[in-house]
Amino acid sequence: MRPTPVRVRPTPVRRWLALGALSLAMLTVGLDMTVLNIALPTLARDLHAGTSALQWFSTAYTLTLAGVMLPAGALGDRFGRKKFVFGALVVFGAASIWCAFASSSGELILARVVLGVAASVLMSLSMGMIPVLFPDPAERGRATTVWITAVTLGMPLGPIVGGLLLDHFWWGSVFLVNIPTVVIGALAVGLLVPETRSRTRRPIDPVSVLLSAAGLVGLTYGLIRFGDKGWGDGTAWAAFAAGLVLIVGFVAWERTREHALADLGLFGDRGFRMGTFFQLINAFAMFGLFFTVPLYFQSVLGVDSLGSGLRMLPMIGGLLVASNFLEGLRDRIGLKPTLMIGFGVLAVGMGLGALTGVDTSYGYVAAWMVVVGLGIGLVLPTSMALAVGALTPERAGAGSALLSALRQAAGTTGVAVLGTVLSTRYHSELGSLNHEPVSDGVGSGVAYADAIGDASVLHHVRSAFVSGMDLLMVVCAAIAVVGLLLSAAATKGRATESGAPAPASESAPVA
Structure with a gap:
């Protein structure tokens, strides 16, 4: 006879400590999205990696991250979120060690795939633990702010951490930095987090898993290739089209299933x-910005990768300042006005930022980056609180996975679309210089100008x-205005209904 599950509710101190450890681990996941970029020249030399291998070092992680999210959420709901996290x-720690000591390009790519699988599970289910650990809507909102701030901070911190490590250690150190946070996170989860799972033992449909994973990988790969090769690339269109067809097939298949892998019914809330829509438009603009500004620092201001990362600190500062006073503001004026202000x-x-010129001082750039950081710090946690507020403990894993997958897709789309906007204007402004190697990109153009010693060409590029x-920046500003108008049009009362606490009986805590 099976024992009756015992309800375990962690004390306030225990659950905030658990959240802190999970957030530290998520900071590492975000950091791993960008930390490798600064090590690519060293990897090319030490591992004899060609251009294709260098691209796959990053792409392998991103593709796996996108493809595993939905199955990870469903598996955590069914078999237990704690054990999966x-x-x-x-696995994340073991894969980090494997990456650090990889002896060939192929081995590093395989290790990055495993790292992406672990990161995907962490991103899906650590967010899914928030409704379980924090059933009170007010505490849940604060916890969501901490979690999403950690994820967001990891990306701009990557070049800073990577640059500091590479100045003193070998390239493998950019992966070993993960180990302390993984150890702390694992101890915290093991000691502080109760095991929970959905009371409804939903079967895992392999057709849904294959359709969702293949579709998301196809879409993500196509978008990454669009950003790299341009919108005329046939392989990119083939991958994107195949991914789109598979996702449409996945949605159609899910509608026929009694126990769906993706809880599409959440969109009825x-x-x-x-919250999901505001997350998507914010991710679209934010990822594009994170992709572009470091290029500006390196190619226009002429700093190295570490200097570029350090010059992102004003944006990080703005984000942290906004996160610190967000809860008080949100409590006083509500979600809708906070979104409008953000x-x-x-x-x-x-x-x-759109007024930046080629001779603009860094002081001006730092000033508008602080403002952008403030905006992100207000919008991102507030929109996340709206979405997470709809997740009962019963739906926590699958709902979090769906939100994470959509946010990742929106960010990748932002990099591809906004990168095309930049590239098209860049080529049109080059005029007579619109030829190889200058047309390959600003980095190649600057290198060409330096090689021929022509200051006028350098200034033109x-x-x-x-x-x-x-x-x-104009496009990003327009996207923010759309968010402002839509948040203004939303009905405050109905928009905040999802903050109601979930019934405790909907999830089964297990001793």
């Missing part, structure tokens, strides 16, 4: 629908890039 932390601040910051970046 704990296992993912262990106004809070989840609104999108307004973001639009102003992007608009100021940099001016063309800044013109493209300014147009990109």
Whole structure:
């Protein structure tokens, strides 16, 4: 006879400590999205890696991250979220060690695939633990702010951490930095987090798993290749089209299943629908910005990768400041006005960024980056709180996985689309210089100008890039204005209904 599950509710101190450890682990996941970029020249030399291998070092992680999210959420709901998060932390640590000591390009790519699988499980289910650990809507909102801030901070911190490590150690150190956070996270999960799973033992449909994973990988690979090769690339269109067909087939298949892998019924909740949409448009603009600004620092201001990372600190500072006073603001004026203010601040910051010139001082750039950071720090946690507020403990894993997968897809789309906006303007502004190697990109253009020693060519190349970046900023500002208008049109009362605490009986805590 099976024992009756015992309800275990962690004390306030235990659950906040658990959240801190999970957030530290998520900071590492975000960091791993960008930390490798600074090590690519060293990897090319030490592992004799060609251009294709260098691209796959990053792409392998991103593709796996996208493809595994939905199955990870469903598996955690069915078999236990704690054990999957704990296992993912262990695998993440082991894969980090494998990456650090890889002796060939192929071995590093395989290790990055395993790292991506673990990161995907962590991203899906660590967020899914928030409704379980924090059933009170007010605490849940604060916990969501901490979690999403950690994820967001990891990306701009990657070049800083990577640069500091590479100045003193070998390239493998950029992966070994993960180990302390993984150990802390695993201990915290093992000691502080109760095991929970869905009471409904939903079967895992292999057809749904294959369709969702293959579809998301196809879409993501196509978008990555669009950003790299341009919109005329046949392989990119084939991958994107195949991914789109598979995703459409996945949605159609899910509608016929009694126990769906992706809980599409969540979109019937106004809070989840609104929060997800605001997350997507913010991710679209934010990922594009994170992709572009470091290029500006390196190619226009002429700093190295570490210097580029350090110059992102004003944005990080703005984000942290906003996160610190967000809860008080949200409690006083509500979710809708906070979103309106956040999108307004973001639009102003992007608009100021669009006025950047080739000879603009870094002081001006730092100022608008602070404003952008403030906007992101207001919009991202607030929109996340709207979406997470709709997740009962019963639906926590699958719902979090769906939100994470959509946010990742929106960010990848933003890099591809906004990168095309920048590239198109760059080529049009080059004029007579629109030929190889200058047309390959601003990095190649600057290297060419330096090689021939022509200051006028260098200024022309940099001016063309800044013109493209300014147009990109205008597009991002317009996206923020759309968010402002839509948040203004939302009904405050209905938008916050999802904050109601979930019934405790919907999830089965297990001793």
